[in-house]
Amino acid sequence: MKDSRTLLIRYDEIGLKGKNRKYFENRLVRNIRYALKGIEGVRIEKIHGRILGRVSRVDADESVYRLTFVPGIASVSIGISMEPDFDKIAEWGIGLINPKLEAEGHLKFCVRTRRSDKSFPSTSTQIDFEVGSRIMGVLTDKGLSVDIKGADFVLEVEIGPQETLVFDNRVPGLRGLPVGSSGQVLSLLSGGIDSPVSTLKLIARGCRVHSIFFDNRTFLGRGGYDKVVRLARILNRYQGGGKLFVIPFQDIQVAIRDHCSDANRVVLYRRMMYRIAYALAEIKRCQGLVTGESLGQVASQTLENLAAVSCVVPMSVFRPLIGMNKQEIITQAKSIGTYDISIEPQPDCCSVFMPDHPATRSKIKDLEADERCFPWEELMARAMDAVETINLDELD
Amino acid sequence: MIYLDNAATTPVAPQVLDVLKDSMNSDFANPGTVYSIGLDARNKIEQAREEIVRVLNIPSTHKIIFTSGGSEANNLFIKGRCFPGKKVACLGLEHPSIRETLEYLRSFGNFPLSLIEFQNEGRLDLKGVSALSANRSRLLCLSHVNNELGTVNDPIQIFDALCQGSPDTRLFMDGVQAVGKLKLPAEIWAGLAGYSVSAHKFHGPKGIGFLVYDSKLSIEPCIHGGGQQDGVRSGTLPVPLIRAMAEAVKIVAERIDETQDHLRCLNQRLVQSLLELDERIPQLNIRFNSLVVDDLKRQSHSIVNFSFPPVEGEVLLHHLEEKLIYVGLGSACSANLKEPSKILKGIGLSDDEARCSLRISFSRNNTIEEVDMFVKEFFKAYEMLYPTFKGKGR
Numbered sequence: 001m002k003d004s005r006t007l008l009i010r011y012d013e014i015g016l017k018g019k020n021r022k023y024f025e026n027r028l029v030r031n032i033r034y035a036l037k038g039i040e041g042v043r044i045e046k047i048h049g050r051i052l053g054r055v056s057r058v059d060a061d062e063s064v065y066r067l068t069f070v071p072g073i074a075s076v077s078i079g080i081s082m083e084p085d086f087d088k089i090a091e092w093g094i095g096l097i098n099p100k101l102e103a104e105g106h107l108k109f110c111v112r113t114r115r116s117d118k119s120f121p122s123t124s125t126q127i128d129f130e131v132g133s134r135i136m137g138v139l140t141d142k143g144l145s146v147d148i149k150g151a152d153f154v155l156e157v158e159i160g161p162q163e164t165l166v167f168d169n170r171v172p173g174l175r176g177l178p179v180g181s182s183g184q185v186l187s188l189l190s191g192g193i194d195s196p197v198s199t200l201k202l203i204a205r206g207c208r209v210h211s212i213f214f215d216n217r218t219f220l221g222r223g224g225y226d227k228v229v230r231l232a233r234i235l236n237r238y239q240g241g242g243k244l245f246v247i248p249f250q251d252i253q254v255a256i257r258d259h260c261s262d263a264n265r266v267v268l269y270r271r272m273m274y275r276i277a278y279a280l281a282e283i284k285r286c287q288g289l290v291t292g293e294s295l296g297q298v299a300s301q302t303l304e305n306l307a308a309v310s311c312v313v314p315m316s317v318f319r320p321l322i323g324m325n326k327q328e329i330i331t332q333a334k335s336i337g338t339y340d341i342s343i344e345p346q347p348d349c350c351s352v353f354m355p356d357h358p359a360t361r362s363k364i365k366d367l368e369a370d371e372r373c374f375p376w377e378e379l380m381a382r383a384m385d386a387v388e389t390i391n392l393d394e395l396d
Numbered sequence: 397m398i399y400l401d402n403a404a405t406t407p408v409a410p411q412v413l414d415v416l417k418d419s420m421n422s423d424f425a426n427p428g429t430v431y432s433i434g435l436d437a438r439n440k441i442e443q444a445r446e447e448i449v450r451v452l453n454i455p456s457t458h459k460i461i462f463t464s465g466g467s468e469a470n471n472l473f474i475k476g477r478c479f480p481g482k483k484v485a486c487l488g489l490e491h492p493s494i495r496e497t498l499e500y501l502r503s504f505g506n507f508p509l510s511l512i513e514f515q516n517e518g519r520l521d522l523k524g525v526s527a528l529s530a531n532r533s534r535l536l537c538l539s540h541v542n543n544e545l546g547t548v549n550d551p552i553q554i555f556d557a558l559c560q561g562s563p564d565t566r567l568f569m570d571g572v573q574a575v576g577k578l579k580l581p582a583e584i585w586a587g588l589a590g591y592s593v594s595a596h597k598f599h600g601p602k603g604i605g606f607l608v609y610d611s612k613l614s615i616e617p618c619i620h621g622g623g624q625q626d627g628v629r630s631g632t633l634p635v636p637l638i639r640a641m642a643e644a645v646k647i648v649a650e651r652i653d654e655t656q657d658h659l660r661c662l663n664q665r666l667v668q669s670l671l672e673l674d675e676r677i678p679q680l681n682i683r684f685n686s687l688v689v690d691d692l693k694r695q696s697h698s699i700v701n702f703s704f705p706p707v708e709g710e711v712l713l714h715h716l717e718e719k720l721i722y723v724g725l726g727s728a729c730s731a732n733l734k735e736p737s738k739i740l741k742g743i744g745l746s747d748d749e750a751r752c753s754l755r756i757s758f759s760r761n762n763t764i765e766e767v768d769m770f771v772k773e774f775f776k777a778y779e780m781l782y783p784t785f786k787g788k789g790r
Contacts, residue, residue, distance in 0.1 A: 221714040257784065352711055352784055 005060040005078050006165055007053035008156075009067060012074040013177060015049065025051075028072045028178035034240055035066045064171050069238050071204040072181075073173030077156065079165040084120065086127070089166050090134030093155045096168050097135065100153060101142050108147035109135070113157040120159050127157060177206030179239040184208045185318065186281040187290035188273060189235075189244070191227040191346050194292030194321055196235055196338035197329050201320035202290050203238045210242055210284060211235070212277050214249035219353075223346050229390065230341050236392035238336075243284075246388040247276055252379045253353050260370035263359035266300045268370055270309045276380055278313035280387070288316035294329065295322050299358040308362045398766045401724040402597075403543055403573055403699055403757035408640075409599035415643040416601055419636035427633050428624060437635045444642035448606070451649035452575075453582040459611040461629050462604065462638055466572035467493035468618075469592035469607035470537075472629060473568055476615035477590075478535055480504040485533040487520045488512030489742045491543050491570055498537070509533055517687055518547035518743050519694065522557040529562035535589065536565050541573035544739040544755055545686045546699025548578070553693070555587025566590075566613075572597055572605075576648035576655065576760075577698045589613060595637070599759070600644030604637035655760045659697035660690065662758045662767055666700050669771040677775070679782055680704060685740060685753060703745065703753040706785035707778055712754065715777035721770055724755035 009032065014024040029044055029051060036042045036053070039062065043054040055063050060078045067076045082088055093111070101107045113127040122130065132146060135155075156167040187199040189211035202209050213228045225246065236242040249272075256268045277289050293301045300309075310317050321329055333339035399407070408416070419440075425433035427441055445460055454460070463469045470493040478484045478501060486498060488510040498508040509531045514524025520538060528536060536558070538549045551569055558565050566589035574580070576598035585591075585608075594605035609615065621630030648655065667688050674682040683703045687695035704712075709725050716723055736750035745753075756770070 217714065218718055219711050219714055221710075221717065352708070352781075 003057050005055055005057050005080060007055060007060070007063060007067070008077050008079055008165075008167055009051040009053060010074045010076070010170075010173075011051070011072055012175060014072060024072070024178060024181055027181045028070075031070050031072065031178050031180065031240075032067065035070050036063055039063055039066075068171060068173055070178070071174045071176040071206065071238060072178035074175050075170040075172050077167040077170045079156075079158070079167040081163045081165055084159055084164040086130040086134060089157060089164075090131050090138075092166050093131060093135050094138055096155065097139060097144065097153055098142075100169075101139060101144055104143075104152075106143035106145070107153055108145050108151050109153040109155065110146055110148045110151040111135070111155045111157060113159065115159045117159050117161045119161075127159065131155070131157060174204050174238070176204035179203060179206060179208055182206030184210065184284070184286045185288040185290050186245075186277055186284065186286040187211045188277055188292070189213050189228055189232060190292070191224050191231065191342065191344075192292065193326075193333050193339060193342040194294060194297075194329055196231050196292075196342065197332045197336065198290055198292040198318075198320045199235050200238060200332075200336050200338075202318060203235065208239055208241055209235070209290060210245065210286060212245045212247060212280060214273050214276075215246050216248075216250040216253055216353075218250040219253075220346075227341060227344060227346055229395070231338050232390070232392055233395050234337055234341070236396075240393060242392045244390040244392055245280055245284075246390065247280075247383050248386050249273075249383065252376070252383060255374040255376070255379055256370075257353055259373040261366070262355040263357060264362050264367055264370050265353065265355050266358045267305050267308050267362045267367060269353070270300055270305075271312045271367065271371075272376060272380065274309050274313045274317075275376075276384060278315050279380070279384060281315060288318050289313065290318045290320070292321055292329075293319045294324055294326070297326065299360050302360045304361040305359075308364055308367055311364065398721045398762075398769055400756045400758065400762065400766070400770060401722050402759035402762075403546075403755060404724055405596045405602065406599045406759050407761065408596075408601055409644060409647060411647060412600055412640045412644045416636050416640040419639045423635040423639070425635075427635055428622065440635055441633055441638055444638045447642040448645050451646050452580050452608075453585070454608055455582065455585050457611060458585055458588075458608050461607045461609070461615075461625050462633060463592075463607055463629060464603055465596070465605040466491070466570065466592050466594035469594070469605050470494050470570055471497050472618050473590040473592065473607055473609060473615065474498070474535070474537060475500070475618055476628070477568075477613065478506065479616065481506050482535065483509070483531060483533045484535045484537065485509035485511060485528055485531065485565070486537045487515055487524075487539075487549070489515060489518060489542055489545075489739045490537060490539050491572070494537050494539075494570055495738070512742055515743060517694070518542055518545040518685075518739075520549050520554065522553065522561075525554075525557045525561035525565075528558070528565045533562070533565050535568055537568045538570070539573065540569045540571045540591075541577060541696045541698070542739065543573050544699070544737060545701050545743070546573070546696040546757070547687060548574075548692065548694055548696055550693045551584045551587055555584075558587070566610075573696070573698070575645070576652070577659065577696045578692060579652055579656075595641035595644055598644055598648045600641045601637050604634060604641045606641075651760065656692070656697065658760055659758050661764065662762055663697040663700060664690075665764055665767045666756060666771065669767070670702060673771065673775055677779075679786070680775075680778060683749070685743065685745065698758050700756045701740075701753060702756075703740075703749045704778060705749055705752040707781045708751055708785065709753045710751070711781060712774070712777050715781070716770070716773055719773045721773055723770070724757055725753075 017024050033044055039059045045052045064076050111128040111132040113124040115124045153169045158165045185202055185207045187209050189195045199209050211232050215225050232244040252272050256265055260268050423437050425437045427437035474497045511524040514521045541548055568590040571591045572594045575593050590609040592607055596602040615628050617628050619630050624630050670682050674680055685701040689695050713725050736747050740750035
C-alpha cells in the first residue's frame with residue numbers, strides 16, 4: 001500500500017455544532033470533493049467525526065495544497081498505512097523529520113499515538129516512547145530534541161483494528177465554516193489591499209461571496225478591471241461558484257464631480273456604490289454587503305462617513321476589517337495570495353475625481369442636498385442595465 | 397483602430413510574418429547540430445546575418461551577436477565591457493535598460509558619470525566631452541534616438557568630438573529607436589564600439605534583436621552555456637526569428653527614403669495642427685518636448701512628445717483609447733510606474749508638466765487622415781477634461 005496515502009482532514013468549529021453538525025459536515029465533504037475534482041481515484045470518507053481522503057502517493061501534496069483553500073478545515077496531514085512495527089514506523093518518521101532537521105539545524109519533536117485497537121499489546125504512551133526513542137537514537141546528534149508541548153514536528157501514529165497509519169506534520173487549514181453553510185453576500189471589491197481580505201473573511205465564515213466592481217475605464221483604462229478579475233479569481237479558489245459583477249461607474253462619478261460639492265464627493269461616490277450594490281444584492285439573493293473599510297484609515301472611513309454611507313441601504317453591511325490596522329491587513333493579504341496583485345501600480349482617480357480636501361464628517365442633509373443636483377436614480381438604473389457578469393468558475 | 401505608439405512596438409509586417417511562418421515550419425533543426433538539416437539551419441542564420449550586414453552597411457570590422465532584444469544587447473555590451481570597474485558615462489536620458497545597467501555597476505562601486513548638465517534640447521552638448529576625459533571614462537552610452545523625445549545624438553559628430561576631447565572614451569549607442577527611421581551610412585560604424593537593435597520596433601517579431609560591436613573588443617558573456625556565437629552569448633539560436641528580423645531590416649532599409657519623407661509629412665501635419673489648436677484655443681497651452689525642426693541630425697520625425705497642462709496625459713490617453721486611438725505615455729517600459737518619466741524631468745519639466753504629456757510615435761503604416769483624427773479626438777477629450785483639471789494648480 002506504499003503507493004496510496006491517507007489524508008486526515010480535521011475540522012474544529014463544526015465539531016462544536018449540536019444537532020445541525022451533520023449538515024455542516026456534509027457541506028464540508030461536498031466542498032472537499034469539489035476542491036479535489038480531477039484528482040484520479042480520490043475517495044472521501046466520513047468516519048467517526050473525521051474526514052479521511054484516500055489518494056495516490058503522487059497526488060498527496062497537490063491534494064493537501066488544494067485543501068488549504070477550503071474553509072472549515074482546521075488542518076490536514078498525509079498518512080501512510082503500514083505494519084504496526086516500531087522499527088518501521090521510526091524509520092518512516094526519520095525520513096520525514098530528517099530533511100526539516102537538516103534545513104533548520106535543530107528541531108523539537110514528539111510522537112503522539114492514538115490506539116483505537118485496544119487489543120494491541122502496547123499502550124499509547126509506550127508506543128510514543130518506543131518510536132520516539134528509536135528516532136532520537138538516530139537524530140539526536142543532528143539537533144533533534146523532544147518537546148511534548150512545544151513540538152515543531154508531531155509524528156502522529158494511529159493504531160486501529162484495520163490498519164496502522166503514520167502521519168506527517170499537520171498542515172494548517174483556513175478554519176472557519178464550510179462555504180455554502182451561511183448563505184450569500186456581495187462584496188465591494190476594488191484593486192486595493194483591503195477588500196480582497198474582507199471578502200475572504202466572509203468566505204471563511206461559510207458565505208458564498210460574489211463581488212461587485214465599479215469600473216471607470218474611460219478615465220483610468222482597463223488596468224483596474226483586469227486586476228480585479230485576477231483578484232476575484234484567486235478569491236474564488238477558496239469557494240467556487242463566485243460571480244463578479246462589473247458596473248460602469250464613470251457617468252455617476254462625472255455627474256457627482258460636476259454637480260456636487262467638492263468636499264463631499266468621496267462619500268457621495270460611496271453612497272452610489274452602496275445603493276447599486278444593495279439593488280444587485282437583492283436581485284442576486286445576497287443577504288448582506290461586505291466592504292474592506294477599516295475605521296479611520298482614510299477620509300471616507302470615519303464613523304460619521306461610514307454612517308452616512310450605511311444609511312442608504314436597508315441591509316447588513318459587514319466590515320470584517322473595521323478594527324484591524326494596515327499591517328495586519330497586509331499580513332493577511334500576503335497569506336491569501338492577493339497582496340502582490342493588489343500592490344501592482346494602477347492608475348488611480350485622485351487627480352480627476354478626488355477633492356483636495358475631502359470632508360471627514362459629512363452631514364447627511366448636505367449629502368442629500370448634493371444628490372438633488374444630479375439625476376442619480378436615472379444614472380443608477382443605466383449603470384445597472386450595463387452590468388457585466390463574470391462567472392469566475394468559467395475562467396479556470 | 398489608429399495606432400500611434402510605434403515607439404513602444406510596431407505591428408509585424410505581412411512579408412515578415414510570411415517568412416516567420418514559413419521558417420517556423422521548415423527550419424526547426426538546431427543550428428548547432430552536425431547533420432544536414434542542422435547545417436541548413438545554420439546556413440540560413442548566416443544568410444540572415446549577411447543580409448543585415450549588407451543593408452545596414454556594417455563593415456567587416458564589426459560583429460553581430462543575436463540577442464533577445466534591445467535590453468539584452470545593452471546589458472551584454474555594457475556589463476560585458478565595463479563590469480566590474482571600467483569607468484562608464486551616460487547623458488542621463490537613456491532607456492532604463494541602460495540606466496539600470498549602470499545602476500547595477502554602481503552597486504559594485506563603479507560609479508557612472510552622468511552628463512545631464514550637458515544636455516541641451518534632449519541631446520548631448522558636445523562640450524560635455526571634456527568631462528569624460530577628466531573622469532577617464534572608457535565608455536560613453538547614449539541613445540541614438542531618444543525613446544521618449546525622438547531627439548538624436550549624431551554618432552559622427554559625437555565620435556569626432558571624442559577623438560578631439562577624450563580619445564580613450566569609446567562610444568556605445570542604443571539604436572533601438574533609430575533603425576528604420578534614420579539612415580545608417582557606412583561612415584558611422586568606425587566610431588561605434590557597440591550598437592543595439594531590436595526587431596519589434598521596425599515591424600519585426602518580438603524576442604529578437606542584435607548587438608553590433610567592434611570585433612577587436614572582447615566582451616564577457618552574461619549568458620553562459622553551450623558556447624554559441626563564439627561564447628559571447630550562449631543559447632540555441634532562433635532561426636525563424638532571425639530570418640524574420642533580417643526580412644524586416646531589409647524592408648526598412650530599402651524603403652528608408654520613402655519612409656523618412658512619409659514620417660516628415662506626418663510629423664509636420666501633427667505639429668502644425670497642434671500649433672493651430674494652441675493658437676485658436678486660449679485654454680490650451682501646448683509645449684513641445686521634442687524638437688520642432690526638420691533636421692534629422694537633431695530630431696527624428698517618428699516621435700512627437702508634447703505637454704498640455706493642466707490635463708493629465710494618462711486620463712487623456714484612456715479617453716482616446718475609447719475611440720480606438722492608441723498613443724504613448726512616456727516610455728512603454730516605465731509607463732506602469734506612477735512616478736513621472738525621468739527623461740522629461742531630465743530636460744527640465746516639472747512633475748506636473750511631465751504627467752501632462754503624450755508621446756505620439758509614427759510608423760510607415762500611419763496616414764495623414766489618422767493624424768487628423770487624432771488631433772480632432774485629442775481636442776475633444778481635452779475640452780471635456782479641462783474643466784476638471786482647471787484650478788488644480790497644475
